[in-house]
Amino acid sequence: MTSAPPSRPGTRRGRPGYDLESLLQVAVRLFNERGYDGTSMEDLSRKLGITKSAIYHHVPSKQELLRVAVNRALDGLFAVAEEAESVPGRAIDRLEHLVRGSVAVLVEQLSFVTLLLRVRGNTKVERAALARRREFDRMVADLVARAETEGDIRPDIDPAITSRLLFGMVNSLIEWYKPRRGAGAEEIADAVAKIAFDGIRVR
Amino acid sequence: MTSAPPSRPGTRRGRPGYDLESLLQVAVRLFNERGYDGTSMEDLSRKLGITKSAIYHHVPSKQELLRVAVNRALDGLFAVAEEAESVPGRAIDRLEHLVRGSVAVLVEQLSFVTLLLRVRGNTKVERAALARRREFDRMVADLVARAETEGDIRPDIDPAITSRLLFGMVNSLIEWYKPRRGAGAEEIADAVAKIAFDGIRVR
Numbered sequence: 001m002t003s004a005p006p007s008r009p010g011t012r013r014g015r016p017g018y019d020l021e022s023l024l025q026v027a028v029r030l031f032n033e034r035g036y037d038g039t040s041m042e043d044l045s046r047k048l049g050i051t052k053s054a055i056y057h058h059v060p061s062k063q064e065l066l067r068v069a070v071n072r073a074l075d076g077l078f079a080v081a082e083e084a085e086s087v088p089g090r091a092i093d094r095l096e097h098l099v100r101g102s103v104a105v106l107v108e109q110l111s112f113v114t115l116l117l118r119v120r121g122n123t124k125v126e127r128a129a130l131a132r133r134r135e136f137d138r139m140v141a142d143l144v145a146r147a148e149t150e151g152d153i154r155p156d157i158d159p160a161i162t163s164r165l166l167f168g169m170v171n172s173l174i175e176w177y178k179p180r181r182g183a184g185a186e187e188i189a190d191a192v193a194k195i196a197f198d199g200i201r202v203r
Numbered sequence: 204m205t206s207a208p209p210s211r212p213g214t215r216r217g218r219p220g221y222d223l224e225s226l227l228q229v230a231v232r233l234f235n236e237r238g239y240d241g242t243s244m245e246d247l248s249r250k251l252g253i254t255k256s257a258i259y260h261h262v263p264s265k266q267e268l269l270r271v272a273v274n275r276a277l278d279g280l281f282a283v284a285e286e287a288e289s290v291p292g293r294a295i296d297r298l299e300h301l302v303r304g305s306v307a308v309l310v311e312q313l314s315f316v317t318l319l320l321r322v323r324g325n326t327k328v329e330r331a332a333l334a335r336r337r338e339f340d341r342m343v344a345d346l347v348a349r350a351e352t353e354g355d356i357r358p359d360i361d362p363a364i365t366s367r368l369l370f371g372m373v374n375s376l377i378e379w380y381k382p383r384r385g386a387g388a389e390e391i392a393d394a395v396a397k398i399a400f401d402g403i404r405v406r
């Protein structure tokens with residue numbers, strides 16, 4: 001699904017209100033605050049200051065908003081994984097590319113990835129999202145295992161645990177990263193890559 | 204608040220039902236599944252198969268269940284922090300003690316820490332829990348900063364980011380750790396300490 005670029009309410013289409021993109025941004029922030037299950041279309045219409053039928057003009061259901069939002073996050077992560085696959089050289093270099101690229105996706109699509117990472121599997125859309133997340137996790141674990149086979153990653157930790165901890169670090173951004181103050185995507189990606197690959201100890 | 208050791212329903216006090224401890228365990232699991240806000244005492248009574256007044260025999264409110272649960276997790280983490288403070292030697296050794304001990308608390312009190320880490324601050328109890336979490340985070344950040352001053356931790360990353368990423372790894376356990384299969388607390392603590400302090404790269 002493609003969607004229009006972000007615009008301010010009331011600035012496009014000669015229609016008071018929102019386009020799909022700005023509506024989606026508000027919906028996702030609300031889902032993150034109150035939980036997807038805990039947010040009704042009624043809540044969303046109050047938050048937007050438009051009627052429910054104005055919302056339905058853009059999107060057929062709450063579930064469709066969720067689907068578009070989590071797929072945007074997933075598409076970003078899969079694009080990075082595909083890009084990483086084409087990095088020449090060793091698996092550890094592809095893994096570093098994947099880690100850095102994932103940090104960039106989290107920073108750029110913070111609210112969308114936050115929503116994705118909190119999905120619990122109560123609906124069909126959520127289960128589909130969880131299945132894609134598992135596929136992504138498998139790609140990471142495979143890359144870690146290959147890098148271990150190539151002798152570049154320490155063999156004394158189960159690759160499954162290594163990849164979980166690696167993305168534990170990356171995903172923690174949704175809990176503490178504040179876009180408007182402090183570090184940018186590049187600084188955070190550097191920090192994650194340095195700690196993950198070389199650790200925090202001076203040697 | 205002290206509570207009785209876990210027991211099966213119907214095996215103690217000559218009362219059909221639960222003691223506070225087993226009731227708390229079920230409540231916390233339910234809060235984690237559905238969200239604290241999304242769980243009513245009615246839901247809990249259905250899950251337990253006892254009346255609401257039987258629940259109120261043990262605990263005055265849903266909020267009190269939350270308070271006891273998140274404080275159990277926080278007390279565990281603060282006990283480890285206190286223990287770490289008394290470790291002789293360098294700040295980096297105290298930090299390693301804190302990281303390993305925190306992993307042990309997460310593994311042993313998994314559902315309680317899961318609840319704690321999902322608290323959003325909608326009620327007084329939640330805000331108090333968030334305040335104690337921030338205090339814990341500050342202790343971690345201070346320890347990282349001291350270890351950097353002592354020359355044991357790489358100075359090229361902001362200590363605040365280092366400590367966030369360090370506990371991002373630790374806290375990720377609530378998303379993927381399954382108590383019944385695979386690694387135990389010690390193996391996970393080893394993996395976290397090795398990756399955090401020395402990184403995953405073979406050198």
